Amino acid sequence: MPVYIRGVGLTKVSEYWKKSIYDLVVEAGLEALDSSGIDPSEIDRIYVANALGQYINRQGHLGAYVADALGLLNTGAVRVEGTGASGSMAVYLGYKDLLAGAENILVLGVEKMTDVLPTHVYTARSLAEDWSYLTSIGTTFEGLEAILYRLYMKRYNVDQEKIAMLSVISHSHAEGVKHAQFPRKINLESVMRSPIIADPLHLLEIPAPCDGAAAVVLSKKGNVKIDAVEMSTDEFRVFEREDPLWLDAVHDSMKKALANAKLGINEIDFVELYDVSTILGVLELEAMGFADKGKGVELISEEMIGLNGKIPVNTFGGLKARGDPMGATAIYQIIEIYKQLIGEADRSQIDNAKIGLSLSLGGLGNTAVISILSRK
Amino acid sequence: MPVYIRGVGLTKVSEYWKKSIYDLVVEAGLEALDSSGIDPSEIDRIYVANALGQYINRQGHLGAYVADALGLLNTGAVRVEGTGASGSMAVYLGYKDLLAGAENILVLGVEKMTDVLPTHVYTARSLAEDWSYLTSIGTTFEGLEAILYRLYMKRYNVDQEKIAMLSVISHSHAEGVKHAQFPRKINLESVMRSPIIADPLHLLEIPAPCDGAAAVVLSKKGNVKIDAVEMSTDEFRVFEREDPLWLDAVHDSMKKALANAKLGINEIDFVELYDVSTILGVLELEAMGFADKGKGVELISEEMIGLNGKIPVNTFGGLKARGDPMGATAIYQIIEIYKQLIGEADRSQIDNAKIGLSLSLGGLGNTAVISILSRK
Amino acid sequence: MIHRIPDYWRNLPVYLQLKGSVCKKCGAKYFPPRKICPKCGSRELEVYDLPRRGKLLSWTVIRYPAKEFEKFSPYVVGLIELEDGVRLIAQITDVKEDELKFGMELRATVRRAFEEGEDGIVRYTYKFVPI
Amino acid sequence: MIHRIPDYWRNLPVYLQLKGSVCKKCGAKYFPPRKICPKCGSRELEVYDLPRRGKLLSWTVIRYPAKEFEKFSPYVVGLIELEDGVRLIAQITDVKEDELKFGMELRATVRRAFEEGEDGIVRYTYKFVPI
Ligand SMILES: [Zn+2]
Numbered sequence A, B: 001m002p003v004y005i006r007g008v009g010l011t012k013v014s015e016y017w018k019k020s021i022y023d024l025v026v027e028a029g030l031e032a033l034d035s036s037g038i039d040p041s042e043i044d045r046i047y048v049a050n051a052l053g054q055y056i057n058r059q060g061h062l063g064a065y066v067a068d069a070l071g072l073l074n075t076g077a078v079r080v081e082g083t084g085a086s087g088s089m090a091v092y093l094g095y096k097d098l099l100a101g102a103e104n105i106l107v108l109g110v111e112k113m114t115d116v117l118p119t120h121v122y123t124a125r126s127l128a129e130d131w132s133y134l135t136s137i138g139t140t141f142e143g144l145e146a147i148l149y150r151l152y153m154k155r156y157n158v159d160q161e162k163i164a165m166l167s168v169i170s171h172s173h174a175e176g177v178k179h180a181q182f183p184r185k186i187n188l189e190s191v192m193r194s195p196i197i198a199d200p201l202h203l204l205e206i207p208a209p210c211d212g213a214a215a216v217v218l219s220k221k222g223n224v225k226i227d228a229v230e231m232s233t234d235e236f237r238v239f240e241r242e243d244p245l246w247l248d249a250v251h252d253s254m255k256k257a258l259a260n261a262k263l264g265i266n267e268i269d270f271v272e273l274y275d276v277s278t279i280l281g282v283l284e285l286e287a288m289g290f291a292d293k294g295k296g297v298e299l300i301s302e303e304m305i306g307l308n309g310k311i312p313v314n315t316f317g318g319l320k321a322r323g324d325p326m327g328a329t330a331i332y333q334i335i336e337i338y339k340q341l342i343g344e345a346d347r348s349q350i351d352n353a354k355i356g357l358s359l360s361l362g363g364l365g366n367t368a369v370i371s372i373l374s375r376k
Numbered sequence C, D: 001m002i003h004r005i006p007d008y009w010r011n012l013p014v015y016l017q018l019k020g021s022v023c024k025k026c027g028a029k030y031f032p033p034r035k036i037c038p039k040c041g042s043r044e045l046e047v048y049d050l051p052r053r054g055k056l057l058s059w060t061v062i063r064y065p066a067k068e069f070e071k072f073s074p075y076v077v078g079l080i081e082l083e084d085g086v087r088l089i090a091q092i093t094d095v096k097e098d099e100l101k102f103g104m105e106l107r108a109t110v111r112r113a114f115e116e117g118e119d120g121i122v123r124y125t126y127k128f129v130p131i
């Protein structure tokens, strides 16, 4: 029994000083419900993805919170947390709930980070990693990315510019995108001149703190089909992995998802990466199988991953330019694939979009989730 | 296609200064896996219930964390948070995942509260409630319970002793229970003389901070069947409800669960309440339909809810005496029902245990989950 | 201590002026203001000024508060029904514990809620006092 | 700031003495110590003393740390491979940034990690220094 996306809704990713979690939830939730054409009372369950609310906003229990905000009482509602992968986990749960007999499921992701200083956001991101042996000894999430970055450049003898270029390409795809946090081009020089967060990682190679909410209605009817949602995990501490530059959870979830969807990797028309940094984007392309080990960097060009490239990537700007409201990010990705597949991607539209794939990560690939969607 | 409980594991509920989340997870997880008789590699997915880790332990992403701790890499793993209802939500998700085609699911709940001072635990409990209009103006979770308590006594003209008695009965059921935090009797006088947390609520009417982990393996084979797991929500802020003493999410999830299991309330042999305070236990009995409004207090006697009573309640001590390691609590409840149904409840064993029911709450009934299990 | 200034600032009109919302379709009234009416599903609600008087339905004395309220403990928190039937929970101040009574008349005022952290950022909110 | 003293205290043997674990069945070695071997599933692992020397595989300079590390910023964190092949991540100290080299020899030492909150509770941990 196929499961479809029947309605979608999102807020622009931004810094919303005047909007609360409540405001964002209502905006995205109602848009998704309205576009689905079903009555809110027909929603069987609500899955809410949120990464940082208990730390940043002192607000937990967002399942019931969202149900209440949308005026949907007596509804089952569950909050899911897998840091950056929260949103795709929520889609996974909604998908399974439908397969188990539900009729209509609302999946909503929300994150409100900008109520606190950026230093707290950096700290919050590290909740995804081991407290006792990474965070509490002074390691940040960005620091871990930077260590992998330097290792990659050394092992494969690659210039940083070739990796940082992913940020430039992603930004070019976000130009004019209404829901993007940074809907404008940037050049490589400005990336390389931006402040260093953790050497060699620059500020313009990672997402900025932001807020946003996105929602999809899953149903037995619709115009975009879910072909597969598959999850996998890896060693929780990156330093323990046989090769720290190999994202095995990405590799494993990709393998499972393609098998489940009965597709070959060449049949994927475009990809939404989880570019929580430029270097992670490169490692993801390798682990997914789009490039050999050490060769992912060769894909980072307009010809390869541009909107008219061989395998378009981050068609609305990815985490860097569309923005990364953590718990909601994977749902933005799903909605972007939806828009491509129904031909409503505006300036980001690629030709012949029939099958789209998104990847999301929890931590440094501690979790990976692959979703594959296709036009009905 | 029926879903069964195939293996269970738990730690004693206690204050574990020498054990970490890792230690607790491994202890409960391995016991559940071993008792199920299936090979760990046959686990398709792991659902991890945890309420407070991001706030208290600075550790999020517990899905992947638990998979790693158990040595199960390349497994799908999801953390679920619905405060006190986290554990039963995780059971719900595992149940649906099996109905959607999975073979074996590990559901694990863990909470490690005693690494911080009790004041932080009280604060953490209030994450379940609205930050902007309750917590940030000075209301605690226990304070809300206390307000309902006073209202109940006034409206129904009831003495506090009659309500506080629930704590005494629960403790008497925990006597000698190996996994209980407080395996001993207490008397009504000591309850009424214990310090007041929030007038009129006494310290010995609510659970104490504690740690624990519990796990169940769900499968297509087993000796205890899941008849229903149903969730519902209510207005998120208790003061908005038409009657703040009526737990409508409890009422609604009970109705759905009985319908789903094709059972009448009289067919339920025993009940695990979510006695996050004595007064909540009373309100739950009313909302579930075991007593009329204002009459729940009449059930609080050995004759009615004792182990040999009409409808035995909290057969291993409930939240007060077995303990309330929040994210794990609902899984302890499920395991206790399992033990009753297979006749391995030791001193807590009731006669003719064929159908058991557990209730868990997120916040003050913002969420309610009812699970019904039966002997195969 | 993490400061959440924007959250406080967004809620200031509600904290200082007690705003609710009323459903234009079914007339249901809400505090805090809502954008969707749970009773009828309508999205046409408008903000209105809540009555600033009400009566006490129940109360407690908080003795183990969250960290930022420790210096104010013990303090009274009550469930209040405003004159138009809308309910809320608020601190009750300028009153001795043994003076509290079911049904007692109260009025809203603005007081200090708490100070955040070392920097001593002060937050204000509604509290109720006897009339 | 929430103190997590028991967590620190539990990990002290590992922090101060660098303990790992080795699988008695397949010989795999782990840091931090594990109770189950992900490679072979064995539960027979024993704690052992890790070598206190290793070489630098990669590193970074943390410029935007968590609150409790702000006063130490910037500082160096590196990926280190110990003499028996076990890897870990640790702060590298007593070294200038431009002296850091791939493969450089390091040894473990115990240093202050950070001070928690106003009460100034001091935590110690392993850090590595050049040999
Ligand atoms: Zn209405």
Ligand SMILES: [Zn+2]
Pocket (backbone or CB within 6 Å): D023, D024, D025, D026, D027, D028, D037, D038, D039, D040, D041, D042
């Ligand atoms: Zn081994």
